[in-house]
Amino acid sequence: xxEKSKTHAQPSGDxxxxxxxxxxxxxxxxxxxxxxxxxxRGEIVTLIGPNGSGxxxxxxxxxxxIQPNEGHVHRASALRIGYVPQKIALDWTLPLSVERLMTLTxxxxxxxxxxxxxxxxxxxxxARQVAALSGGEFQRALLARAMLRKPDLLVLDExxxxxxxxxxxxxxxxxxxxxxxxxxxxxMISHDLHIVMADTDTVICLNGHVCCRGEPQSVMxxxxxxxxxxxxxxxxxxxxxxxxxxxxxxxxxxRHADGTITAHCHPxxxxxxxxxxxxxxxxxxxxxx
Amino acid sequence: MLDDFFIRALxxxxxxxxxxxxxxxxxxxxxxxxxxxxxxxxxxxxxxxxLVMEINLMVGVFLVAALASLALILLERRRAxxxxxxxxxxxxxxxxxxxxxxxxxxxxxxxxxGFLFGDILAVSRTDIAIIYGGGGLVLALLVWLWRxxxxxxxxxxxxxxxxxxxxxxxxxxMLLMAAVIAIAMKLVGILLITALLIIPAATARRFAxxxxxxxxxxxxxxxxxxxxxxxxxxxxxxxxxPSIVVAALALFVLSLAPSPxxxxxxxxxxxxx
Numbered sequence: 416x417x418e419k420s421k422t423h424a425q426p427s428g429d430x431x432x433x434x435x436x437x438x439x440x441x442x443x444x445x446x447x448x449x450x451x452x453x454x455x456r457g458e459i460v461t462l463i464g465p466n467g468s469g470x471x472x473x474x475x476x477x478x479x480x481i482q483p484n485e486g487h488v489h490r491a492s493a494l495r496i497g498y499v500p501q502k503i504a505l506d507w508t509l510p511l512s513v514e515r516l517m518t519l520t521x522x523x524x525x526x527x528x529x530x531x532x533x534x535x536x537x538x539x540x541x542a543r544q545v546a547a548l549s550g551g552e553f554q555r556a557l558l559a560r561a562m563l564r565k566p567d568l569l570v571l572d573e574x575x576x577x578x579x580x581x582x583x584x585x586x587x588x589x590x591x592x593x594x595x596x597x598x599x600x601x602x603m604i605s606h607d608l609h610i611v612m613a614d615t616d617t618v619i620c621l622n623g624h625v626c627c628r629g630e631p632q633s634v635m636x637x638x639x640x641x642x643x644x645x646x647x648x649x650x651x652x653x654x655x656x657x658x659x660x661x662x663x664x665x666x667x668x669x670r671h672a673d674g675t676i677t678a679h680c681h682p683x684x685x686x687x688x689x690x691x692x693x694x695x696x697x698x699x700x701x702x703x704x
Numbered sequence: 705m706l707d708d709f710f711i712r713a714l715x716x717x718x719x720x721x722x723x724x725x726x727x728x729x730x731x732x733x734x735x736x737x738x739x740x741x742x743x744x745x746x747x748x749x750x751x752x753x754x755l756v757m758e759i760n761l762m763v764g765v766f767l768v769a770a771l772a773s774l775a776l777i778l779l780e781r782r783r784a785x786x787x788x789x790x791x792x793x794x795x796x797x798x799x800x801x802x803x804x805x806x807x808x809x810x811x812x813x814x815x816x817x818g819f820l821f822g823d824i825l826a827v828s829r830t831d832i833a834i835i836y837g838g839g840g841l842v843l844a845l846l847v848w849l850w851r852x853x854x855x856x857x858x859x860x861x862x863x864x865x866x867x868x869x870x871x872x873x874x875x876x877x878m879l880l881m882a883a884v885i886a887i888a889m890k891l892v893g894i895l896l897i898t899a900l901l902i903i904p905a906a907t908a909r910r911f912a913x914x915x916x917x918x919x920x921x922x923x924x925x926x927x928x929x930x931x932x933x934x935x936x937x938x939x940x941x942x943x944x945x946p947s948i949v950v951a952a953l954a955l956f957v958l959s960l961a962p963s964p965x966x967x968x969x970x971x972x973x974x975x976x977x
Contacts, residue, residue, distance in 0.1 A: 480861050498862050500861045505858060520863065520867075
C-alpha cells in the first residue's frame with residue numbers, strides 16, 4: 416500500500432458501490448488484496464495496471480460476479496448494473512443478431528432499442544449477426560446493450576480493445592456522453608496504460624493492490640506510478656482531451672453539439688473551433704513508450 | 705387411432721422430438737454434447753439401481769442422471785482433472801457399472817438391448833401420456849427459463865452482474881436434461897438419446913437467424929426425422945431407434961449441401977455488404 420489517500424470526494428453524487436479492503440484469493444494466491452474503491456453517481460473511475468494486476472477481478476468483485484474472500488463490498492440497494500465484459504466467446508452455433516443481443520437480459524421496446532443503437536452509432540447494424548461484427552462494432556453493440564438497461568452503474572472492461580486509435584477516441588466520447596446524459600457512474604478498465612480518458616475523475620492504478628490513485632495527472636506524476644511502469648511509460652501517458660464539439664458516428668455521419676446529425680462536418684459552420692480532432696486527437700506526449 | 709403400434713410410435717417419437725429440439729439447441733450452444741452423453745450413459749446405472757431398489761424406472765433414471773451431473777459440477781470445482789477427462793471417467797464408469805449390476809441380477813429378465821437402443825414400437829398409451837405430460841412440463845420450464853439461460857449461455861458474467869443468476873439456470877437446465885433422458889430412454893435408448901438432442905439442432909443452425917427460430921426449427925426437424933425414420937424402419941425392416949437417428953443424419957447432410965437460395969440468405973445475414 417504505497418498510497419492510501421481517500422477517493423477524492425464528489426460533492427453531489429450518491430454512492431453506488433464501495434469496496435473496503437477487498438481481497439480475492441484463488442488457489443492460495445491473492446489475485447488482488449486490500450482494494451479500496453468507490454464509485455459515485457456521475458463519476459468515472461478508471462482502473463489501470465499491468466496484465467494480471469487484478470483489474471478485471473476488482474471490477475467483477477465490485478459488481479458481485481466474484482465474492483471477495485476478505486473485506487467488504489457494499490452496493491446501493493436495487494442498483495442497476497450494465498456490464499460490458501472483456502471478452503465474449505460466442506459459439507458460432509448460436510445465431511444472434513445485434514437487435515436480439517439488445518434484449519439479452521431484459522425486454523425493451525423497439526423505440527428504446529433503436530434509440531440505444533442510434534446513440535452508440537450502430538443503428539445500421541441492427542440486423543447484422545453479432546459474429547460478423549468487427550471489434551469496434553462489437554464493442555459499440557455491447558455498449559448499446561448495457562446502456563439500454565438505463566444502469567445506475569456502467570462497468571466497462573477494456574471497452575476500446577480491438578478498436579483503432581480513431582475509433583478509440585470516438586468510443587471515449589460516447590462513454591463520456593452516456594455519463595453526461597444519464598448521470599450514471601462508470602467503472603472502467605483501460606486496456607492501455609498510456610491512454611486514459613481525461614474525463615476520468617479518479618484513476619486507480621493496480622498491481623495486485625492499489626498502487627496509487629488520484630486524478631489522471633497526479634497519478635501520472637506519482638513516484639509509485641513511475642516505479643511500476645518506468646519513467647518512459649509515465650512520460651508517455653496520454654490524456655485524451657476533447658476540444659471539439661461534434662462526434663463522428665461509426666456509420667460516417669456526424670452528430671453536432673446541438674444534437675443535429677449531418678452527413679459531413681463543415682469547418683465553417685460555426686460549431687467548430689478545430690480541425691478534425693478525431694483523426695488527430697490532442698494528446699500529451701507520444702503514444703509509444 | 706392409437707390402437708396401431710406404428711401410430712403410437714409416431715405419436716411418442718414426435719412428442720419427444722418437440723422437446724429434444726429446443727433443449728438440444730442449448731446443448732449445442734453450451735458445447736455440452738459430451739456432457740449429455742455422460743448423463744445418458746449414467747441412465748443404465750439408474751436402471752440397475754431402480755431394479756435393485758424396486759422403484760419406478762423413470763424416477764430412478766432421472767435421479768441417477770441428475771446426481772451424475774451434480775457430481776460433475778462438484779468434481780469440476782476441485783479442478784483436479786479437466787472437464788473432458790472427468791466426463792470420460794463418469795460416462796464410461798456409470799455405463800460399465802450399470803452393465804455389471806444388470807449381469808448380477810439373474811432374478812430379473814432385463815432386455816438390455818431395449819435399454820441401450822430403445823424400443824419405440826413397444827410404447828403404450830401410458831408411455832405416450834408420460835411423454836406428452838412430462839415433455840410438456842419440460843418445455844414449459846424451458847420457456848420460463850429462456851431469457852436467463854440464454855443470457856448465461858452468451859456470457860455468465862453478464863447474467864450474474866445483471867441479476868439473472870446463471871448458476872441457478874444451469875442447475876435447472878441439467879435437471880431438465882435428466883428428465884428428458886428419463887423420458888427418452890424407452891424410445892431411442894440411452895446410447896442414441898444425445899443424437900436426438902444434437903443432430904436436429906445442428907441441422908437447424910444453418911436456417912436460423914435467431915435463437916428462438918433455431919429452437920422451433922430443431923423441434924420440427926426432429927419431428928420430421930422421427931416420421932422419416934419410423935417409415936423407413938417399417939419399409940426396410942430396420943431397427944426403429946437407429947433408423948430415426950439415420951434419418952436425422954440424412955437431414956443434417958442435406959443441410960450442408962450448397963444451395964444458391966440459402967447461400968444468398970446466409971451471406972446477406974452474416975457478412976458485410
